[in-house]
Amino acid sequence: MEPFLWIFLIFGISATVPQCITGQNQELLLVTIATDENDGFRRYYRSTKKYDLETKVFGLGTQWRGGDMTGAGGGHKINILKQELEQYKKRDDLIIMFTDSYDVVITANAEEILEKFNKFSARVVFSAEGFCWPDQSLVSQYPEVKVHEKRYLCSGGFIGYAKDLYEIVSYKDVLDSDDDQLYYTKVFLDALLREKWNIKLDKRSELFISLHGALDEVMLKFKGSHSFLYNMKTGTIPVVIHGNGPIKPEFNRLANYLVDGWTTSSGCISCNEDTVSLEGLQEEDYPSVLLGIFIETSTPFLREALQYIAELDYPKQKVDLLLHNNIENHEKDVEPFLKQYASKYKSVNAFKPSDNIPESAARNWAMEECIKKDCQYFLAIDGAAHLSNPKTIQYLIQQNRSVLAPLVARREKAWSNFWGALSSSGFYARSEDYMDIVFRERIGLWNVPYISGVYLIQSHVLPSITEGYINDNLDADMALCKTLREKGIFMYVTNREYFGHLVFVDDAETKRLHPELWEIFNNPYDWHRRYIHPNYSTSLEESTVIEQPCPDVFWFPAMSETFADEMVEEMENYGGWSGGKNDDSRLSTGYENVPTDDIHMTQINMQNEWLEFLRKYVSPLQQKVFPGYYHDPPKAILNFVVKYDPSRQKSLRPHHDSSTFTINIALNHPSEYQGGGCRFIRYNCSVTDTRKGWMLMHPGRLTHYHEGLQITGGKRYIFVSFVDP
Numbered sequence: 001m002e003p004f005l006w007i008f009l010i011f012g013i014s015a016t017v018p019q020c021i022t023g024q025n026q027e028l029l030l031v032t033i034a035t036d037e038n039d040g041f042r043r044y045y046r047s048t049k050k051y052d053l054e055t056k057v058f059g060l061g062t063q064w065r066g067g068d069m070t071g072a073g074g075g076h077k078i079n080i081l082k083q084e085l086e087q088y089k090k091r092d093d094l095i096i097m098f099t100d101s102y103d104v105v106i107t108a109n110a111e112e113i114l115e116k117f118n119k120f121s122a123r124v125v126f127s128a129e130g131f132c133w134p135d136q137s138l139v140s141q142y143p144e145v146k147v148h149e150k151r152y153l154c155s156g157g158f159i160g161y162a163k164d165l166y167e168i169v170s171y172k173d174v175l176d177s178d179d180d181q182l183y184y185t186k187v188f189l190d191a192l193l194r195e196k197w198n199i200k201l202d203k204r205s206e207l208f209i210s211l212h213g214a215l216d217e218v219m220l221k222f223k224g225s226h227s228f229l230y231n232m233k234t235g236t237i238p239v240v241i242h243g244n245g246p247i248k249p250e251f252n253r254l255a256n257y258l259v260d261g262w263t264t265s266s267g268c269i270s271c272n273e274d275t276v277s278l279e280g281l282q283e284e285d286y287p288s289v290l291l292g293i294f295i296e297t298s299t300p301f302l303r304e305a306l307q308y309i310a311e312l313d314y315p316k317q318k319v320d321l322l323l324h325n326n327i328e329n330h331e332k333d334v335e336p337f338l339k340q341y342a343s344k345y346k347s348v349n350a351f352k353p354s355d356n357i358p359e360s361a362a363r364n365w366a367m368e369e370c371i372k373k374d375c376q377y378f379l380a381i382d383g384a385a386h387l388s389n390p391k392t393i394q395y396l397i398q399q400n401r402s403v404l405a406p407l408v409a410r411r412e413k414a415w416s417n418f419w420g421a422l423s424s425s426g427f428y429a430r431s432e433d434y435m436d437i438v439f440r441e442r443i444g445l446w447n448v449p450y451i452s453g454v455y456l457i458q459s460h461v462l463p464s465i466t467e468g469y470i471n472d473n474l475d476a477d478m479a480l481c482k483t484l485r486e487k488g489i490f491m492y493v494t495n496r497e498y499f500g501h502l503v504f505v506d507d508a509e510t511k512r513l514h515p516e517l518w519e520i521f522n523n524p525y526d527w528h529r530r531y532i533h534p535n536y537s538t539s540l541e542e543s544t545v546i547e548q549p550c551p552d553v554f555w556f557p558a559m560s561e562t563f564a565d566e567m568v569e570e571m572e573n574y575g576g577w578s579g580g581k582n583d584d585s586r587l588s589t590g591y592e593n594v595p596t597d598d599i600h601m602t603q604i605n606m607q608n609e610w611l612e613f614l615r616k617y618v619s620p621l622q623q624k625v626f627p628g629y630y631h632d633p634p635k636a637i638l639n640f641v642v643k644y645d646p647s648r649q650k651s652l653r654p655h656h657d658s659s660t661f662t663i664n665i666a667l668n669h670p671s672e673y674q675g676g677g678c679r680f681i682r683y684n685c686s687v688t689d690t691r692k693g694w695m696l697m698h699p700g701r702l703t704h705y706h707e708g709l710q711i712t713g714g715k716r717y718i719f720v721s722f723v724d725p
């Protein structure tokens with residue numbers, strides 16, 4: 001609704017402007033200067049195509065001699081124009097619009113542009129900006145302007161009669177290394193010349209807007225399937241959008257939407273442009289990929305990450321693998337992966353921590369290998385990225401962008417593998433659309449200033465960024481992104497599909513054998529996936545009748561076999577078994593009436609994690625079988641693993657537990673020991689055929705007087721919690 005209102009307003013204002021100085025027979029030609037067809041140029045070019053604008057590109061393939069464009073310079077542009085515009089010097093029906101191209105998009109067709117131009121009643125109109133540059137001393141020579149108007153000339157965009165423009169660019173000699181903005185500024189500030197060519201500045205951004213210093217004056221608007229930029233200060237809709245100066249990330253962000261790239265009603269229109277297809281290809285005809293796997297920090301659930309990589313749906317014979325592992329404790333995850341899959345890849349290069357290769361060197365090496373092997377794509381995947389979408393590589397290739405990351409984020413969290421904006425110091429800043437992109441409320445392809453974790457780079461980009469990861473002051477990913485930004489190579493992130501997620505790597509219990517056991521808080525999704533029994537939730541379904549091997553002893557599939565195995569390994573690795581003595585310094589009373597040979601969760605710093613497990617997984621089961629009883633959260637002081645071993649503790653005498661209810665999880669399979677089990681005396685009922693990972697739940701301090709039956713061989717491990725003592 002909103003857009004209509006102010007469109008009226010603009011027409012209202014326009015009506016008071018003097019009428020056009022020429023008739024209908026005008027022709028518009030866009031000209032720009034670009035020495036190479038980089039991503040910025042392609043974005044500009046797309047916009048001219050979109051609006052059917054006739055466009056001439058000068059300078060392609062030539063050596064740029066106008067400086068690095070970060071300081072003064074640009075005289076080369078004037079000299080190119082002088083040469084190229086000569087052919088039009090007699091044309092009085094031709095309107096030429098010059099703009100930069102790497103940081104410009106056009107958002108209107110010729111008719112609209114000419115209409116806006118004609119309303120100026122000028123022969124030549126330059127864009128204007130809020131900074132007087134490069135020579136500040138010229139400020140006072142500029143005509144005054146009203147509040148909200150821009151006072152100073154910007155050479156990034158101008159429009160005018162071919163004849164006049166030619167005269168302007170050729171009236172004086174200029175060196176390639178001279179500053180073009182200063183040249184035009186001096187023309188404009190010379191009142192005689194200004195009058196001669198009837199030059200005006202686009203003070204109100206009717207046509208041009210230079211966004212440096214003006215970002216807070218504009219907002220994106222959508223109308224139907226169209227997107228445009230609205231100047232809130234002047235009420236205008238500029239149609240040449242120039243991301244000049246140091247605001248490239250913000251401009252890139254706006255440009256994701258402009259030129260109808262993404263609109264509220266049509267979504268991502270640009271997403272299906274320039275894509276390639278892998279459909280129907282024989283395996284051997286798939287593009288070759290160098291896959292770099294980087295394990296640079298302790299990373300919980302690495303085993304799963306590697307498994308996802310192994311399951312990516314892409315011919316492994318087209319993939320050269322380079323794996324860099326910097327973490328000793330992860331060799332146990334890497335080795336089985338390589339053992340199972342190495343032979344399937346075209347080639348494998350694996351580096352261990354003992355090879356002592358720093359991260360940036362390894363990453364650079366991977367890019368060089370890619371170049372050497374004449375690969376078509378470099379795919380980097382960090383250990384924290386779980387690509388659960390097996391089509392990921394194919395989607396990325398088919399999207400056909402120079403650098404493209406699939407969106408991955410921590411589950412249900414805003415932490416992701418891209419930044420929507422940069423702070424002034426080059427670090428993270430949140431963009432207005434960041435949350436919508438992370439949570440996939442806005443689906444599309446997003447040009448962003450920083451990506452990490454997993455990304456695909458087209459090989460044609462690699463030669464210009466071979467040292468890209470190396471920067472003394474930045475970590476490898478920040479360094480690469482800075483390099484890419486400086487080279488004007490766009491980084492996109494796509495959330496068009498769900499690709500997977502990131503695990504949280506900080507605060508891991510890295511000193512443990514199986515640090516993942518502690519990850520119920522940091523990585524609850526992955527913890528569940530690895531450790532909870534696949535049929536856990538079946539018990540919660542209303543129709544499920546819970547098994548009772550003895551009266552009021554309920555039996556649930558609770559933990560995975562992996563949990564049982566890792567818990568036992570972790571306990572044996574820790575080794576602090578109590579020995580089953582009555583005197584027990586771990587207890588506040590210092591005395592245990594019915595001692596077992598055990599290790600308490602407090603000893604291995606897992607008490608809080610275990611309470612979380614009780615709250616999240618045990619409490620719902622308890623409420624199902626003992627309805628009406630509910631403590632939130634469940635409490636338990638004693639959570640421990642018991643070991644029955646004929647040479648140590650064989651059995652446990654009859655007792656009541658000091659709990660409201662007790663859970664007892666079998667951590668190994670009955671085939672691993674002889675004898676053993678739990679007998680409930682009141683019912684003369686024993687559970688001996690225990691099931692690994694399954695949990696018994698029974699009342700604690702009444703009715704279920706019980707004993708641990710004698711074990712005669714092997715070892716039996718159980719996990720016990722006395723809940724609500």
Ligand SMILES: *[C@@H]1O[C@H](CO)[C@@H](O)[C@H](O)[C@H]1NC(C)=O
Binds near residue numbers: 400
């Ligand atoms: C891939 O993208 C490039 C650059 O935008 C383009 O030139 C090329 O035509 C695209 N490939 C296909 C098959 O569309």
Ligand SMILES: *[C@@H]1O[C@H](CO)[C@@H](O)[C@H](O)[C@H]1NC(C)=O
Binds near residue numbers: 534535
């Ligand atoms: C889960 O339950 C189904 C159906 O009863 C069964 O076939 C399957 O083996 C169970 N899964 C595991 C891991 O026990």
Ligand SMILES: *[C@@H]1O[C@H](CO)[C@@H](O)[C@H](O)[C@H]1NC(C)=O
Binds near residue numbers: 684
């Ligand atoms: C308990 O059960 C066992 C085996 O089921 C049986 O042999 C025994 O007689 C029972 N004892 C009592 C006291 O009922």
